[in-house]
Amino acid sequence: MACDLLFRLLLLMVLAATSQGNHLGPTSRLRYSRFLDPSNVIFLRWDFDLEAEMITFELQVRTAGWVGLGVTNGYTFVGADLVVGGVLPDGNVYFSDQHLVDEDTLEEDGSQDAKLLGLTEDDVYTTMLFSRPFRSCDPHDKDITSDTVRVLAAYGLDDMLKLDPERTFVKSIFLLQIVHPDDLDVPEDTIIHDLEITDFLIPEDDTTYACTFLPLPIVSKKHHIYKFEPKLVYHNETMVHHILVYACGNASALPTGISDCYGADPAFSLCSQVIVGWAVGGTSYQFPDDVGVSIGTPLDPQWIRLEIHYSNFHNLPGVHDTSGIRMYYTAHLRKYDMGVLQLGFLTFPIHFIPPGAESFMSYGLCKTEKFEEMNGAPVPDIQVYGYLLHTHLAGRALQAVQYRNGTQLRTICKDDTYDFNLQETRDLPHRVEIKPGDELLIECHYQTLDRDFLTFGGPSTINEMCLVFLFYYPRNNISSCMGYPDIIYVAHELGEEASDSMEGMMAMNNVEWTLENIKKAEKACKEAQQTVLIKTIDEVVENTTGWIPEIIPTPRGPCLESSGGKVEPQDETPAGFRAAPMALLASGNATLRHLPMAALLFGQGAFFWLLATLQAGI
Numbered sequence: 154m155a156c157d158l159l160f161r162l163l164l165l166m167v168l169a170a171t172s173q174g175n176h177l178g179p180t181s182r183l184r185y186s187r188f189l190d191p192s193n194v195i196f197l198r199w200d201f202d203l204e205a206e207m208i209t210f211e212l213q214v215r216t217a218g219w220v221g222l223g224v225t226n227g228y229t230f231v232g233a234d235l236v237v238g239g240v241l242p243d244g245n246v247y248f249s250d251q252h253l254v255d256e257d258t259l260e261e262d263g264s265q266d267a268k269l270l271g272l273t274e275d276d277v278y279t280t281m282l283f284s285r286p287f288r289s290c291d292p293h294d295k296d297i298t299s300d301t302v303r304v305l306a307a308y309g310l311d312d313m314l315k316l317d318p319e320r321t322f323v324k325s326i327f328l329l330q331i332v333h334p335d336d337l338d339v340p341e342d343t344i345i346h347d348l349e350i351t352d353f354l355i356p357e358d359d360t361t362y363a364c365t366f367l368p369l370p371i372v373s374k375k376h377h378i379y380k381f382e383p384k385l386v387y388h389n390e391t392m393v394h395h396i397l398v399y400a401c402g403n404a405s406a407l408p409t410g411i412s413d414c415y416g417a418d419p420a421f422s423l424c425s426q427v428i429v430g431w432a433v434g435g436t437s438y439q440f441p442d443d444v445g446v447s448i449g450t451p452l453d454p455q456w457i458r459l460e461i462h463y464s465n466f467h468n469l470p471g472v473h474d475t476s477g478i479r480m481y482y483t484a485h486l487r488k489y490d491m492g493v494l495q496l497g498f499l500t501f502p503i504h505f506i507p508p509g510a511e512s513f514m515s516y517g518l519c520k521t522e523k524f525e526e527m528n529g530a531p532v533p534d535i536q537v538y539g540y541l542l543h544t545h546l547a548g549r550a551l552q553a554v555q556y557r558n559g560t561q562l563r564t565i566c567k568d569d570t571y572d573f574n575l576q577e578t579r580d581l582p583h584r585v586e587i588k589p590g591d592e593l594l595i596e597c598h599y600q601t602l603d604r605d606f607l608t609f610g611g612p613s614t615i616n617e618m619c620l621v622f623l624f625y626y627p628r629n630n631i632s633s634c635m636g637y638p639d640i641i642y643v644a645h646e647l648g649e650e651a652s653d654s655m656e657g658m659m660a661m662n663n664v665e666w667t668l669e670n671i672k673k674a675e676k677a678c679k680e681a682q683q684t685v686l687i688k689t690i691d692e693v694v695e696n697t698t699g700w701i702p703e704i705i706p707t708p709r710g711p712c713l714e715s716s717g718g719k720v721e722p723q724d725e726t727p728a729g730f731r732a733a734p735m736a737l738l739a740s741g742n743a744t745l746r747h748l749p750m751a752a753l754l755f756g757q758g759a760f761f762w763l764l765a766t767l768q769a770g771i
């Protein structure tokens with residue numbers, strides 16, 4: 154077996170034939186695409202098969218040198234995986250599954266888990282098409298998950314594999330986006346309406362939350378909003394950090410003008426039912442074909458609050474802005490009216506995160522048992538189809554977990570590699586049902602190694618938040634359900650005096666934030682009794698109490714065996730081998746003509762190059 158394998162590898166290495174002009178691979182189009190670098194030199198197209206857990210990438214780079222695509226963890230390149238390939242000047246092709254042993258050195262993986270589908274070079278581009286499993290059995294390969302993936306792309310000007318920082322890029326992408334906009338229905342009678350702040354002078358402060366109240370279009374009968382799109386004015390730098398649209402209930406008299414959302418006039422924070430969330434990195438969002446936001450009936454909101462969070466870190470004066478949200482609506486009604494449920498840790502005033510923490514977890518509980526009585530009508534089971542996760546800069550991961558009758562049902566949504574710069578509404582692969590009585594727990598994971606001071610919950614980017622928005626149907630009147638721990642208990646656990654919440658929070662400033670105390674605080678916050686605040690669209694607030702349940706981690710599924718290669722002793726999960734793809738072997742024109750090249754590379758101790766040939770029909 155080992156001999157056979159060695160033979161195959163050698164055969165692969167020396168296979169030779171010209172590949173130019175042969176464009177190979179699946180004929181089905183790859184639905185998703187993105188440029189990976191600011192100069193638009195690297196273009197990635199991809200698609201995936203959720204059932205088979207396979208992903209296909211086509212990387213097109215303006216170079217005649219090598220190209221590489223992989224996954225990194227975002228904070229260092231060490232350990233990142235990178236699939237590399239290229240076309241040699243004589244037309245031969247090389248392709249290999251590798252990883253980074255330090256910031257710029259590549260090493261071939263013992264197990265080859267990427268399958269080459271096409272590699273071509275023309276006057277302008279080198280194009281590499283390959284597929285790989287979401288999760289191979291090779292510990293050198295990073296998993297492709299439903300989290301934010303830091304896609305690593307690199308290329309060279311020649312065929313010498315070495316990472317050059319100037320030609321290495323990382324881009325956060327949500328690769329496993331379930332719904333492609335092109336797959337959704339576009340109604341024929343679309344009407345467009347812009348919700349925007351008009352000619353607003355952005356203050357020179359670092360952080361501004363500007364709020365204004367705007368009417369929704371007045372329609373004589375029921376319509377559905379089915380799509381939202383950010384409407385951004387481009388300044389020299391990105392100053393709009395996020396935009397939220399809140400639906401207003403009937404209860405309140407709304408102020409006019411533009412003002413600080415959370416400033417002196419509390420009226421500017423009225424209306425708490427989020428209907429649209431957009432944040433840096435996000436794009437437009439279209440609802441599934443059976444869901445829309447209802448307008449035009451007596452039960453519908455007539456006004457919204459538009460909240461725009463500006464970050465003016467360079468304190469630029471005199472910048473005017475007219476950003477907002479463009480909404481698309483139609484009289485062609487969908488099946489369901491949608492709603493948004495806001496969950497998480499109540500932002501103010503109890504939330505704190507110690508400084509210097511490698512890892513700190515915050516928990517916010519929601520108990521839905523009071524939903525019925527607060528709703529004013531029976532609450533139908535909530536069908537969740539999408540979500541948006543939100544923390545600020547210290548956030549590293551979030552998840553929403555569902556419990557029924559004391560038993561954990563599932564993780565509804567999560568991101569283990571959250572990126573503040575990529576916040577967007579995401580669709581769930583399967584709709585999730587929440588029944589009144591269920592408990593929902595939000596866990597937020599922070600890192601504050603770069604901070605010397607306590608971080609508090611708050612609206613500014615340097616404060617923190619821990620929020621999950623669930624998009625669901627059919628709508629009800631509940632707008633948010635958020636928890637926070639008994640801070641007096643937490644203070645006592647840390648050896649501090651406190652007789653009310655305010656003193657409890659003040660006491661946190663007295664704690665010496667050693668590693669031990671950070672762990673103690675995390676544990677105390679989790680053990681403490683939670684107060685759960687539930688709010689309706691008409692600003693009715695009620696509370697209840699509860700305890701944070703344990704989160705049982707979801708076990709990972711089995712890995713997929715590799716398609717060839719050798720296993721290194723340190724690979725704790727030995728990959729099995731299937732035969733190398735037939736076409737690769739059968740189509741070869743084996744000569745020893747190209748051995749010197751391989752030998753040269755071996756000689757330099759650089760890499761093990763797998764020379765493969767490409768012929769039509771692979």
Ligand SMILES: *[C@@H]1O[C@H](CO)[C@@H](O)[C@H](O)[C@H]1NC(C)=O
Pocket residue numbers: 389469
């Ligand atoms: C922004 O652009 C304007 C012209 O469009 C220019 O006058 C100004 O100096 C720029 N500011 C910065 C900070 O680059």
Ligand SMILES: *[C@@H]1O[C@H](CO)[C@@H](O)[C@H](O)[C@H]1NC(C)=O
Pocket residue numbers: 403451452
């Ligand atoms: C809102 O007000 C309108 C009339 O102003 C009324 O018909 C409707 O029932 C109210 N909706 C709710 C939910 O109270």
Ligand SMILES: *[C@@H]1O[C@H](CO)[C@@H](O)[C@H](O)[C@H]1NC(C)=O
Pocket residue numbers: 557558588590
């Ligand atoms: C929870 O358990 C009780 C008693 O076992 C049962 O009556 C109830 O229907 C359960 N609730 C749900 C939502 O399954």
Ligand SMILES: *[C@@H]1O[C@H](CO)[C@@H](O)[C@H](O)[C@H]1NC(C)=O
Pocket residue numbers: 528529530531628629630
């Ligand atoms: C919202 O509350 C009103 C009463 O305030 C009730 O009539 C209505 O049915 C509720 N809406 C939903 C969707 O449950």
Ligand SMILES: *[C@@H]1O[C@H](CO)[C@@H](O)[C@H](O)[C@H]1NC(C)=O
Pocket residue numbers: 684695696697
């Ligand atoms: C919770 O509700 C009770 C009674 O409805 C009220 O007295 C109390 O102030 C509320 N607590 C909070 C934290 O809102």
Ligand SMILES: *[C@@H]1O[C@H](CO)[C@@H](O)[C@H](O)[C@H]1NC(C)=O
Pocket residue numbers: 742
């Ligand atoms: C193999 O390559 C040689 C020279 O490159 C060529 O003459 C020959 O026709 C090729 N054979 C096949 C089967 O492609």
